[in-house]
Amino acid sequence: MAAKQNMNSRRDALKTLFRGAGLLSLGGAVWGSTAVTLKASELTLRPPGALDEYHFVKACIRCGTCVEACPYDTLQLATLDDHTAIGTPFFKPRLIPCYMCTDVPCVPVCPSGALDVKKIAKQNDGVKTGKPDINKAKMGVAMLDQEACLAYWGIQCDACYRACPLFGEAITLEFKRNERTGKHAFLKPVVHRDICTGCGLCEHACVTEKAAIFVLPRSVATGKVGAHYIKGWDKDDEERLRNLKEKKTEESSPEDELNDWEYLLDDE
Amino acid sequence: MMSSIIERNRYLILRRTIQTGLLILFGGANWWGWKLLQGNYSSAYVLESFYLTDPHAVLQTFATGFIMSSDAIIGGIIVLIFYALIAGRSFCSWVCPVNMVTDLSTWMRKKWKITQKEYFISLNRKTRYWVLGLGILLSPIVGVAAFEMINPITMLHRGIIFGFGAGWAIIIALFLFDLLVVEYGWCGHLCPLGAFYSVTSRFSLIKVKHDVEKCTMCMKCFDVCHEKQVLNLIGEKSGYIVGECSNCGRCIEVCNDSALKYAIYNYKNQEVQR
Ligand code: SF4
Ligand code: SF4
Ligand code: SF4
Numbered sequence: 001m002a003a004k005q006n007m008n009s010r011r012d013a014l015k016t017l018f019r020g021a022g023l024l025s026l027g028g029a030v031w032g033s034t035a036v037t038l039k040a041s042e043l044t045l046r047p048p049g050a051l052d053e054y055h056f057v058k059a060c061i062r063c064g065t066c067v068e069a070c071p072y073d074t075l076q077l078a079t080l081d082d083h084t085a086i087g088t089p090f091f092k093p094r095l096i097p098c099y100m101c102t103d104v105p106c107v108p109v110c111p112s113g114a115l116d117v118k119k120i121a122k123q124n125d126g127v128k129t130g131k132p133d134i135n136k137a138k139m140g141v142a143m144l145d146q147e148a149c150l151a152y153w154g155i156q157c158d159a160c161y162r163a164c165p166l167f168g169e170a171i172t173l174e175f176k177r178n179e180r181t182g183k184h185a186f187l188k189p190v191v192h193r194d195i196c197t198g199c200g201l202c203e204h205a206c207v208t209e210k211a212a213i214f215v216l217p218r219s220v221a222t223g224k225v226g227a228h229y230i231k232g233w234d235k236d237d238e239e240r241l242r243n244l245k246e247k248k249t250e251e252s253s254p255e256d257e258l259n260d261w262e263y264l265l266d267d268e
Numbered sequence: 269m270m271s272s273i274i275e276r277n278r279y280l281i282l283r284r285t286i287q288t289g290l291l292i293l294f295g296g297a298n299w300w301g302w303k304l305l306q307g308n309y310s311s312a313y314v315l316e317s318f319y320l321t322d323p324h325a326v327l328q329t330f331a332t333g334f335i336m337s338s339d340a341i342i343g344g345i346i347v348l349i350f351y352a353l354i355a356g357r358s359f360c361s362w363v364c365p366v367n368m369v370t371d372l373s374t375w376m377r378k379k380w381k382i383t384q385k386e387y388f389i390s391l392n393r394k395t396r397y398w399v400l401g402l403g404i405l406l407s408p409i410v411g412v413a414a415f416e417m418i419n420p421i422t423m424l425h426r427g428i429i430f431g432f433g434a435g436w437a438i439i440i441a442l443f444l445f446d447l448l449v450v451e452y453g454w455c456g457h458l459c460p461l462g463a464f465y466s467v468t469s470r471f472s473l474i475k476v477k478h479d480v481e482k483c484t485m486c487m488k489c490f491d492v493c494h495e496k497q498v499l500n501l502i503g504e505k506s507g508y509i510v511g512e513c514s515n516c517g518r519c520i521e522v523c524n525d526s527a528l529k530y531a532i533y534n535y536k537n538q539e540v541q542r
Contacts, residue, residue, distance in 0.1 A: 024402065065307040
């Protein structure tokens with residue numbers, strides 16, 4: 001009798017255990033997938049000095065101190081309907097761009113390290129200082145839609161060119177003869193991606209109905225060639241290949257596929 | 269008459285004053301540029317000199333494998349120490365804005381005489397500890413502080429200060445859940461932050477103390493307490509209320525026999541003194 005009761009209670013205990021484990025996995029699956037969906041934020045522009053998106057959503061504690069520090073109300077905290085990790089700061093340049101404050105008030109107040117002064121540190125003779133330099137910010141990169149840009153139609157418009165805080169550097173105008181009229185010139189804006197900060201003043205200034213120049217996050221708007229392409233005409237890039245080889249021979253693995261690369265240097 | 273109403277709600281009035289006062293200070297930082305308390309309950313920038321950070325959020329971030337800056341970590345330690353050593357789980361009833369929402373549910377339950385404690389689903393009060401653990405466990409898997417992705421507390425607080433977006437729907441859902449589905453459903457069964465502070469503040473200094481000799485077993489305290497399981501010593505023995513007690517002081521207010529009061533926890537002698 002007692003033994004039977006024991007069996008029953010043990011079976012009950014097991015049942016409870018399995019049910020508990022099941023409920024826990026159910027909760028974990030629903031919760032986890034919700035979190036993953038909600039944090040997917042490929043198209044979000046972050047404040048200056050932000051870590052890369054992967055680390056940024058981990059780091060940011062969602063306090064909004066950066067939002068309050070911004071004198072232009074550029075930054076906002078994501079709500080449920082902003083399609084990015086809830087509570088994290090972002091900006092929409094067509095509404096309010098980043099005016100690239102020289103003192104960058106939004107970055108040093110960040111308590112979590114999600115915005116890091118080091119990412120935009122001012123350089124003195126190549127040495128990083130503790131001071132921020134807003135021109136080093138890489139919030140995104142301006143993309144230009146040539147079909148929608150009036151200047152590429154041959155109409156004179158240099159709104160973005162003039163709005164850019166890195167005047168004459170991040171956007172330059174390319175002069176081309178307009179064959180259609182035969183007597184006018186194109187003044188085509190060209191973005192220089194290495195200099196552009198992604199502040200979005202150009203997007204804000206663009207006169208077309210939907211901006212023809214707009215900022216995208218660099219992770220989205222940047223391609224990648226791959227390490228096995230080498231610029232044979234570029235000494236530094238060639239060096240890269242040599243360094244790679246030396247390292248490998250040190251590790252002495254003869255079958256290493258990198259040896260296949262040797263032919264690349266043959267014509268020297 | 270009036271004075272007795274105030275007397276019977278003295279802590280309630282004080283709590284609401286502090287809760288709304290903090291909201292106004294935080295809101296003022298965003299709306300009018302006040303510098304007293306910037307940010308929100310995730311991390312507050314105090315007087316432009318130091319930070320107070322939600323230790324539970326720091327813990328989750330830590331679980332994702334990211335080490336925050338010292339500003340946030342130190343802020344988290346200050347808050348943790350304050351509640352763990354001094355104030356107990358009082359964040360929940362003295363600071364948290366969700367408390368005002370769920371208390372409204374409770375109040376409407378009484379008003380509309382909704383007596384059924386659970387409807388449609390039943391929940392264990394220990395569930396919150398599983399939610400707490402699961403949140404920490406999920407954080408490294410999903411690569412983001414898991415509870416912060418769905419946290420209705422910060423959603424409400426951010427909503428008030430920075431604007432809700434669609435977030436108000438979550439708050440309404442939470443309100444209705446407490447009103448119609450489970451009595452004390454969120455704060456008393458599910459909230460991992462409440463669970464976090466319950467665990468960490470087991471030995472806090474400020475606690476509610478019961479004096480069994482004065483108790484007439486009127487059971488008024490059971491009527492108002494949102495964590496009734498902590499009142500198991502009422503009428504049985506003198507001692508301190510521990511566990512999930514949030515130090516709200518409702519029981520003290522309703523007790524006509526002065527059998528309950530705030531006291532300093534005596535680590536050595538936990539039962540006898542008056
Ligand atoms: S640099 Fe200035 S304008 Fe740009 S986000 Fe920061 S505070 Fe705002
Ligand atoms: S200050 Fe830092 S932690 Fe706070 S919201 Fe901005 S980025 Fe996130
Ligand atoms: S090109 Fe546009 S986004 Fe880039 S720095 Fe100039 S104004 Fe800013």
